[in-house]
Structures are given as C-alpha cells and as structure tokens.
Amino acid sequence: MAQEDYNLDMNTESVQLAYSLPEAMMQHMASDTPPIHVTSDRQVRNLLEIAKTHEVRHCVSSLSKMKAVSEEGEEDDEWDEADEGNKELRLTAVRRRFSFRIYKSMKTLLVETCRVNGCGWKIRASVKHETNTFWVNKYVETHTCSVGDRIAQRKHCTPKALLYAQELVRGSAEDGYEQLPSYLEQISLVNLGSITGLELDSLNKFKYIFLSFGASIRGFQYQRRVIVVDGTHLSGKYEGVILVAAAQDGNFQIFSLAFAIVDGENDESWEWFFTKLASCVSDEYPLVIVSDRHTCIKNACDKVFPWATRGICYYHLQQNIVQKYKGKHLLYLAKGAAYAHTLYDFDRYMDEIRSANPELATYLENADMTLWSRILCQGDRHNIKLAASLNRLIPH
Known part of the structure; x- marks a missing residue:
C-alpha cells in the first residue's frame, strides 16, 4: 500500500x-x-x-536494492548516454529523498554531487572504450550531510516530473492493461470467492473489467439491502468510465461492493455491469437499488433486477433542481416533499412548489414520485445517506 x-x-x-x-x-x-x-x-x-x-x-x-560501485572505483554500471545516467540518478534521488547537482558535464566526463555544500556524496562517470558509453568509475554512496539539510534542499516536483517518476516505478498504462489478466487471477487466488470479469472487443483490446472482492460479497450479507450505483468519467490516458456499487454498514460508513471500468455510460455497459453484480447478490431477500435518473441505469436495472425496488437519489435530484431550474431557494420545499411522513404534508409541499415554480413541479412529477418520495415509496424504507459521499470517493 x-x-x-x-x-x-x-x-x-x-x-x-x-x-x-x-x-x-x-x-x-x-x-x-x-x-x-x-x-x-x-x-x-x-x-x-x-x-x-x-x-x-x-x-x-x-x-x-541498488546496483552501485565502491569508492575504490570498481566499474559495475554503464550508460549509453549521459542523459540516461541522469535519469537513473533522478530516480535514485526520488527514492532516497535527496537532490543532486551537476558539478561538471562534458562530452567525456560527468560529475554530480549532493546539493548540500560539504556533503561527501558524489558520482563520477567518464567515457571509455566506446564514444557514447559512460562508465561509473567512482561512487561515494554515503551522505555526510544531515537529513534535515537534504530535505531543505529538495525541490518541489513538477507534474511532468511526477508523471515521469510514476511511470518509472509503476510502469506505463499499456503495461498495466497487459497485466490485468494476471492481476485478476492473483485476486481470485488470495481473496477466495472474488468475482472478476475481463472483456475484450472485436480487435482483442480492453473493453470492460469487473471486480468484486470475496470479502465484500460475504460482508454484504450483513448490510442493509440497499445498493447505491454511480459512475463518473476518468481522466487518464485512455479515459473511460468507472462504475461503482456500494452499500452502507452499521457504522454509516461506505461499504464498497463492486466496481467496473467501461468505455462509456450506455445500455450495453450498464447491463454488463448489473449482470456481473447480480452474481454478487442473492435474490433471497428484497433489494433496493438507488441511482440518479440516467436512462441507461433504469433500462439495465429493469432487465437484470426486475424483482428489485428502484429509487432515485435525492442528492442528484437536488443538484438538478439547482442547475436546471435555478431553484436553490425552493430546496427546502423539495426536501420537505421528499422526506414527508404523511400524504397531507407531501401534498402541501407539492402545492407550494407548484405555486412558486410550475415547471419544477412538473419535473418532480415526471421523475416518478414513487422513486424519490418517502411516503409514496413502494418498497422497504431505509435511512441511507450515501450518494454524496460516494460521489466524492470515486476517483476522477
């Protein structure tokens, strides 16, 4: 970790x-x-x-572990170019939390020292045998400066440098995709009961991946039977969308159940995600699935989980009220209607909304009031407030 x-x-x-x-x-x-x-x-x-x-x-x-040469000058490493040597040194500096400076740089000689004045750390490389090959002929590995001095001399990494270091340590995005089958296999071996899925397109390239840990599947048996699903776009090199299914434990903390990475939010991807999710959840007891008003989620849920009760997340409904209808001043009325315990209170709040903004009232009615209103809910009712936290948890 x-x-x-x-x-x-x-x-x-x-x-x-x-x-x-x-x-x-x-x-x-x-x-x-x-x-x-x-x-x-x-x-x-x-x-x-x-x-x-x-x-x-x-x-x-x-x-x-790092390959090094002794102070006596044993030649254990070589670089084809001086720039290649600097790349290796930069990575070593990141790992060992110090900064170095180029003391001398010539076509046939490269000398670099610690940025702290008086420190004994030093590396010296020179050209031997071949024109473009540098050989390390002296390396003083021990720093004589204090840790505090080295920390003070460290520079803040630029985003480009961080990406470069990350690729050196973790490998490229292409390497990661190539290792996915092996990764999923290891997950299945060490976390028994895990459900994984990897699907390729017609060109044998990555399309979907699904992962639900065995521990999460077993733990969900002891949670309230409410699953919140959501998705968000990724900003990596190959973009895509991450889909997440989560519940809430007895301590009101997020309980991750499953997630997938797909090419986009469409009927096909959501149906594939719900099909995999169905193998993680039993149909022995009632189930509630909460989401935003995305049509693809509704279509996939109706097809894969026809026996489950659907619900619309009030958090997303509230965002739409503010963004589409400029109704921030009416949120207290919408919340009153959503959380009303009696039909009398529900009708009273809806009448006030209809008088203040008829278009907003129509929008709430078309959103299917049985999906977002407590009093009109046709399934089990739970005190779950998860969507806002889940939205912040999902990486972008």
Missing part, C-alpha cells in the same frame, strides 16, 4: 516516514531541531493531531 501511495520502487525493503515541525512550533525550539521520525503508534497520533491545525511537510524514504 505504501509503495503505491508514494510511488516507491516495488523492490523496496523498508519504508521510513519523517516530518518537519511547522514553523509556528519551530519558533519555540532550537533551529537545528531534526525532523521527527515516525516509529510508533503514539507518534502517528501526534502527527495526525498536528496535521489538523498546521500544514505539515512529510518525507517518505525507502531502502531498496
């Missing part, structure tokens, strides 16, 4: 977390106070408390 979150090398052997105290706290401490290394649960709690009120810069360092 730490490897993925912080773009660390997959060969990482150990990870260390350190952070510098905020400037407001440093004013009451010695100027050479070193960064604090997090090594216990107590220090983790302290870091979380500080982060609530101050901006904290933290540093993640890792220890991984």
Whole structure:
C-alpha cells in the first residue's frame, strides 16, 4: 500500500516516514531541531493531531536494492548516454529523498554531487572504450550531510516530473492493461470467492473489467439491502468510465461492493455491469437499488433486477433542481416533499412548489414520485445517506 501511495520502487525493503515541525512550533525550539521520525503508534497520533491545525511537510524514504560501485572505483554500471545516467540518478534521488547537482558535464566526463555544500556524496562517470558509453568509475554512496539539510534542499516536483517518476516505478498504462489478466487471477487466488470479469472487443483490446472482492460479497450479507450505483468519467490516458456499487454498514460508513471500468455510460455497459453484480447478490431477500435518473441505469436495472425496488437519489435530484431550474431557494420545499411522513404534508409541499415554480413541479412529477418520495415509496424504507459521499470517493 505504501509503495503505491508514494510511488516507491516495488523492490523496496523498508519504508521510513519523517516530518518537519511547522514553523509556528519551530519558533519555540532550537533551529537545528531534526525532523521527527515516525516509529510508533503514539507518534502517528501526534502527527495526525498536528496535521489538523498546521500544514505539515512529510518525507517518505525507502531502502531498496541498488546496483552501485565502491569508492575504490570498481566499474559495475554503464550508460549509453549521459542523459540516461541522469535519469537513473533522478530516480535514485526520488527514492532516497535527496537532490543532486551537476558539478561538471562534458562530452567525456560527468560529475554530480549532493546539493548540500560539504556533503561527501558524489558520482563520477567518464567515457571509455566506446564514444557514447559512460562508465561509473567512482561512487561515494554515503551522505555526510544531515537529513534535515537534504530535505531543505529538495525541490518541489513538477507534474511532468511526477508523471515521469510514476511511470518509472509503476510502469506505463499499456503495461498495466497487459497485466490485468494476471492481476485478476492473483485476486481470485488470495481473496477466495472474488468475482472478476475481463472483456475484450472485436480487435482483442480492453473493453470492460469487473471486480468484486470475496470479502465484500460475504460482508454484504450483513448490510442493509440497499445498493447505491454511480459512475463518473476518468481522466487518464485512455479515459473511460468507472462504475461503482456500494452499500452502507452499521457504522454509516461506505461499504464498497463492486466496481467496473467501461468505455462509456450506455445500455450495453450498464447491463454488463448489473449482470456481473447480480452474481454478487442473492435474490433471497428484497433489494433496493438507488441511482440518479440516467436512462441507461433504469433500462439495465429493469432487465437484470426486475424483482428489485428502484429509487432515485435525492442528492442528484437536488443538484438538478439547482442547475436546471435555478431553484436553490425552493430546496427546502423539495426536501420537505421528499422526506414527508404523511400524504397531507407531501401534498402541501407539492402545492407550494407548484405555486412558486410550475415547471419544477412538473419535473418532480415526471421523475416518478414513487422513486424519490418517502411516503409514496413502494418498497422497504431505509435511512441511507450515501450518494454524496460516494460521489466524492470515486476517483476522477
């Protein structure tokens, strides 16, 4: 998990977390106070408390195997070009949280040192044997400067640099798609009962992927039988849409049940998603599926889950009221109608909406009032407030 979150090398052997105290706290401490290394649960709690009120810069360092040469000058590595050597050094600097500077750069010689003045870290490479081949003939691996000095010299990475480092560590998007079959196979082996699906198009290229962990499927048996589904567009290299199905546990937390990545929100993709989802949910007990008013969701749900009760999410309904009808000042009336406990109260709120904005009243009526009104609901009623949180949870 730490490897993925912080773009660390997959060969990482150990990870260390350190952070510098905020400037407001440093004013009451010695100027050479070193960064604090997090090594216990107590220090983790302290870091979380500080982060609530101050901006904290933290540093993640890792220890991984790296080919190197000794100070005596053994030649263990070579680069075809000086730029290739700089790429390797940049990746090493990211992994070991330090910055370097080019001390000397010539056609036949490259010398780079740590950015901290007086530090003994150094690497020297020169051309030997072939015109464009650089050989490392001296490498002083140990830094003589302090960790605090190295952190102070680190530059903020640009988005381009972050993408470059991420690709070096994680591989390209193409590599990820190529490894999907193996990944799904490993999921099935280590998380028994998981349901996965991978579908290719007519050109044998990626089309759909579905994943529901066995632990999630078993855990859903103990949740309220309400599933909220939603989708959002992805902004990666190949874009696409991520579809998510989630429930809410007894502690009112999001309980992820399944997700899929498809080419777009259409009848075919949603029907495929619901078909896979049906294998994760039993039809032994009543089920409620909540979504926005997307027509494709309705069509797929009616076809795959004809026995389930549908519901429209009030959170999405509220957004449409504000955006399409400029009815922010009428939200309290719409909410009153949605949550009314008696027909008398429901009719009273709807009459007020009809008097203030007839078009909005027509919109609410056409949205099928049995799907968004508590009093008119034809299925089981649950106190579930999940869509807003799920919408923020889904990555874009």
